[in-house]
Amino acid sequence: MNKTFYIQDYCEIRDGEIRLNGENIFSAGEDTFSGFAKKAYQDLDLAYPKFFKMDKLSKLAFLAASRLLTPESNTALVFANRSSSLDTDLAYQQTIRDKAAWYPSPAVFVYTLPNICLGEISIKYKLYSENSFFVFENFPAAFFPAYAGLLISTGKAEEVLCGWVEMLGEEYRAFVYKVGNKGFAEHNEQNLNRMI
Amino acid sequence: MSFIVDYNCFTPLGTDLSTTVGRLEAGISGIRLFEDSGQLLPSYYAAQIRGEVCTHSGYSRLENMLIRVLEPVIARNPVQERSLLLVSTTKGNIRSIAAGEPVNDAFLPVMAENVARHFGFRETPWVLSNACVSGILAVAVAKRLTDAGIFDHVYVAAGDEVTDFVLSGFAGFQALSSGPCKPYDKNRDGVTLGEAAAAALVSKAPGLFRVAGDGAINDANHISGPSRTGEGLYRSIRQALTEAGLNGPELDFISAHGTATEYNDEMEAIALDRLGLNQVPVNSLKGYFGHTLGASGLLEAVISFESARKGLLYPSLGLETLGVSKEIRVIREPENRPVRYFMKTASGFGGCNTAVIFEKLN
Numbered sequence: 001m002n003k004t005f006y007i008q009d010y011c012e013i014r015d016g017e018i019r020l021n022g023e024n025i026f027s028a029g030e031d032t033f034s035g036f037a038k039k040a041y042q043d044l045d046l047a048y049p050k051f052f053k054m055d056k057l058s059k060l061a062f063l064a065a066s067r068l069l070t071p072e073s074n075t076a077l078v079f080a081n082r083s084s085s086l087d088t089d090l091a092y093q094q095t096i097r098d099k100a101a102w103y104p105s106p107a108v109f110v111y112t113l114p115n116i117c118l119g120e121i122s123i124k125y126k127l128y129s130e131n132s133f134f135v136f137e138n139f140p141a142a143f144f145p146a147y148a149g150l151l152i153s154t155g156k157a158e159e160v161l162c163g164w165v166e167m168l169g170e171e172y173r174a175f176v177y178k179v180g181n182k183g184f185a186e187h188n189e190q191n192l193n194r195m196i
Numbered sequence: 197m198s199f200i201v202d203y204n205c206f207t208p209l210g211t212d213l214s215t216t217v218g219r220l221e222a223g224i225s226g227i228r229l230f231e232d233s234g235q236l237l238p239s240y241y242a243a244q245i246r247g248e249v250c251t252h253s254g255y256s257r258l259e260n261m262l263i264r265v266l267e268p269v270i271a272r273n274p275v276q277e278r279s280l281l282l283v284s285t286t287k288g289n290i291r292s293i294a295a296g297e298p299v300n301d302a303f304l305p306v307m308a309e310n311v312a313r314h315f316g317f318r319e320t321p322w323v324l325s326n327a328c329v330s331g332i333l334a335v336a337v338a339k340r341l342t343d344a345g346i347f348d349h350v351y352v353a354a355g356d357e358v359t360d361f362v363l364s365g366f367a368g369f370q371a372l373s374s375g376p377c378k379p380y381d382k383n384r385d386g387v388t389l390g391e392a393a394a395a396a397l398v399s400k401a402p403g404l405f406r407v408a409g410d411g412a413i414n415d416a417n418h419i420s421g422p423s424r425t426g427e428g429l430y431r432s433i434r435q436a437l438t439e440a441g442l443n444g445p446e447l448d449f450i451s452a453h454g455t456a457t458e459y460n461d462e463m464e465a466i467a468l469d470r471l472g473l474n475q476v477p478v479n480s481l482k483g484y485f486g487h488t489l490g491a492s493g494l495l496e497a498v499i500s501f502e503s504a505r506k507g508l509l510y511p512s513l514g515l516e517t518l519g520v521s522k523e524i525r526v527i528r529e530p531e532n533r534p535v536r537y538f539m540k541t542a543s544g545f546g547g548c549n550t551a552v553i554f555e556k557l558n
Contacts, residue, residue, distance in 0.1 A: 084304050084325055093293050096364045102236055104368030110420045113286060115326045119546030122414040128431055130412045131548050135323040137305040150340045
């Protein structure tokens with residue numbers, strides 16, 4: 001169980017900027033998250049119209065995963081954040097606040113689960129693999145190496161896409177990376193704390 | 197190897213395992229009609245816990261449910277070093293955002309920490325929120341953690357409540373049943389929601405059941421509907437069987453998801469048929485408890501532990517005429533049968549599926 005795995009590629013999104021392996025690949029300047037996401041979608045040439053139906057958390061996770069995945073690979077998705085789907089929960093709550101005139105939207109309600117963003121990624125890349133979404137107060141630098149290592153060493157997956165995807169109002173942050181048998185840095189707590 | 201050492205539940209049928217199972221064995225359902233109860237929907241069927249839940253002041257209703265379901269388990273198995281609390285929920289304290297503000301209690305780690313602190317866990321609790329597979333996926337996670345020696349004991353606690361938030365959401369999907377839900381029936385017309393908490397202690401120390409295999413594979417098909425071919429569930433069960441070293445027909449029963457929506461139940465029948473499991477007795481426990489969301493997978497596993505321990509298979513409540521396109525053997529009457537291997541499955545929004553196989557030890 002002490003086998004070492006490695007971080008391969010990683011993608012960070014924050015403050016209107018996307019960085020792939022530390023290099024800027026897109027900047028939007030001052031904008032809301034939704035404005036930023038739309039520009040990034042166009043600039044990265046994603047050509048996936050379903051993107052526009054997604055909630056903000058799914059857009060964030062989808063953008064961050066967009067340069068990291070190989071279609072139809074045996075790549076498990078292990079994501080986490082602090083606020084679960086609270087950003088969309090609050091949007092949904094607005095639609096039912098008025099007891100005299102409530103109008104629940106199925107298109108919003110379906111996104112009131114954090115793992116939906118993993119479903120979106122699985123559909124796009126045809127990943128018949130394990131999805132799990134965890135919720136922690138802070139970036140869990142010890143959790144990811146332990147759990148991703150387990151999935152690979154027990155044969156549940158060949159690679160694992162790990163992601164911290166936090167979204168609440170205009171506060172957003174993604175740090176998504178792929179782990180496998182080869183890579184540029186050991187997948188351990190120390191390295192993650194340095195990178196995050 | 198990982199074992200189920202202890203377990204409990206807190207449900208509309210009873211505030212502990214033996215009361216719940218006693219009522220279930222008497223054929224009693226926790227589902228009833230609610231009218232003018234102050235909820236958004238003027239009337240609806242649901243399985244809700246009556247009576248006082250909040251016996252511990254300073255904690256939310258759901259935290260009380262989680263604390264009360266864990267209490268006897270922790271009394272019998274005190275928290276030691278290298279023990280983790282793993283909480284499974286979909287919506288946590290979602291009622292706390294009724295005013296539209298992201299209050300502290302709405303954050304799942306805050307809820308889990310409140311419960312963990314109550315029992316003196318030293319480790320920061322983990323929260324798994326993976327739609328309707330959360331409860332049973334949490335058992336798979338706990339099993340892997342103890343197998344690998346990352347923790348010696350994982351206390352899995354799952355809970356969700358019936359709230360305006362989920363009632364209105366399922367109503368918006370036109371997915372709520374017009375009466376008590378009827379899993380696998382020809383006239384099934386949707387989900388009946390329920391609320392419950394369940395707990396299980398997964399440990400390296402030998403226990404009543406061994407966790408023999410698990411699989412959790414996404415459909416990669418649709419975020420709010422299951423795959424027509426049952427692909428993800430098929431692959432999840434196959435992976436669990438392979439790990440357990442079984443072909444499938446050795447299973448003595450399956451506690452399936454059986455939400456009583458047209459598509460879910462049909463998808464499950466297709467997946468079981470593809471695996472040649474047509475003759476294995478199957479139940480859905482949703483007719484007793486409704487769909488308890490993030491609690492359901494663990495609650496139904498816990499009831500299945502009692503079923504296996506007693507060698508008594510529980511009927512699937514609400515079935516009159518089988519209404520799925522593939523022949524499956526849904527349990528209609530209580531059935532005495534010695535049990536060795538049994539499986540719990542679940543599927544959920546986001547295309548997720550999970551299957552976990554247990555072996556009863558002598």
